[in-house]
Amino acid sequence: MKNTERIANLALAGLSLAPLVVKVDPNLNVVLTACITVFVGCYRSVKPTPPTETMSNEHAMRFPFVGSAMLLSLFLLFKFLSKDLVNTVLTGYFFVLGIVALSATLLPSIKRFLPKHWNDDLIVWRFPYFRSFEVEFTRSQIVAAVPGTFFCAWYALQKHWLANNILGLAFCIQGIEMLSLGSFKTGAILLAGLFVYDIFWVFFTPVMVSVAKSFDAPIKLLFPTADSARPFSMLGLGDIVIPGIFVALALRFDVSRGKQPQYFKSAFLGYTFGLVLTIVVMNWFQAAQPALLYIVPSVIGFLAAHCIWNGDVKQLLEFDESKTADSSQEESDAKSSKKVE
Template identity: 75%
Template sequence: MKNGERAANIALAGLTLAPLVIKVDTNVNVILTACLTVFVGCYRSVKPTPPTETMSNEHAMRFPLVGSAMLLSLFLLFKFLSKDLVNAVLTGYFFILGIIALSYVLFKHWLANNILGLAFCIQGIEMLSLGSFKTGAILLSGLFVYDIFWVFFTPVMVSVAKSFDAPIKLLFPSRIAARPFSMLGLGDIVIPGIFVALALRYDVSRGKESHYFKSAFLGYTAGLVCTIVVMNWFQAAQPALLYIVPGVIGFLAVHCLWNGEVKPLLEFNESKAASSEEETSSKKLE
């Protein structure tokens, strides 16, 4: 699949730069950029050994609570301190990331923001592992509730996203003067992305390169499209995970139910599978 991955990398780079020279429909840009990023990150995660950072069930259950605490903390910082002061401190942190970060510090251009954001997304999907589909389901379910609560029931999420002047979101130039940019949070790419990547590695471990990966990836795409449609219909911010999580889990669940492979999928544990392969290799060498 190296050719496909290479083509996706080229397409992602071209799409990122395209708004500089031509008008790109914002909705199409959001969908294609997010999907290409997930695709690239997933295939980069396929290695002889699983990603080094593996999440446990306990971590997955705790993640939405930690995320909520951080989100609320940022909201309070922006509420009671100068927005410029908070952003200056955070910008100083990103300064250490190099020339692109320097460009971002000096000009705060959306392109520098997106390059950093895409790099974070791809690296996150590549390096993080859920370990098992059970852990993934726990994490996505928790963040499903988290996203709905903070977007629909409080002004916190939208306020932080608009105030936080750092590459925690992708910016897509818009033709609407009143709203020059559309935004997509990095979490809406990375969190579902690591679940989709797990599906790909599960396929590879069974000798089926893109069996369940196609279902999970299609579910992500469908969820993202649904997000864009609803957002444009109501002209209001939407919690993307409200649509993406059911899409990813639902498409994968229907596929494995259809194939009668629910048990092996739920029993799959990436760490144990890797250990078994190492033991088998050692025995062969002996």
């Protein structure tokens, strides 16, 4: 397995559970940006070869606890250490992660203009003194990393809201594209756990809101406002990535059945409805809201209602991307054997 892909997967998994808070005005830009990002990430997740690594039910159950530990650790760091020191370290972390995310986002557009062997030939680099740890990459990935490096340097130096948003969108697209739930059962377990996670840390403790305000990193999208007291509206990246990987699974389910996307449309509509409902409730009560409280029931509810209406509940619950990957590999091996004969 490519270690670079594993590193990105782990980093994006951690990013998706970073402290989240929704504090947005009834601004169409917020809804459009989030929905377009989910749409793009979903279609980029559809690939000729199904994902070979998917999340298990056990991992889905542990995810909220890992996120809680991460969130509480950040809260304690900000409480007992200098805020500037913590944010300096985080800036370095997101500088590296940003280069990985931006280069991966740009790569499909760049590699078509490069020699084919630049895209195919792997370069293996082993860490000094840690020879067992290696990273695989191509020349095309190096080329894509050049503009990403300059852009991340601009972000690190200026912390401009536009640079923050572009990095955030790259993180979201890569998260939705690369993270695979494997099955709708696993997806339901993950969303249910994070549904409780979001409610607990927003409504019952000051931890999430406190960390979100202190955390100076691209874990949220910023939208300028005319209010000098509150210059930016914010939307947490987890409110895009977490439901986005579930919506992407619905799209790949449609593709695996060889039909036009239909359940993807209902899941995507559920996400849009949940996001709008979050904004309406937040502005009604003038208080931070756990977005997954509204988005999770909407996404699952819209998809479930559509499946029940069409009588496809059994097929949806039996869908397993790991089995799809195995069958695709068997078909590929069979074709190769025929060519040899």
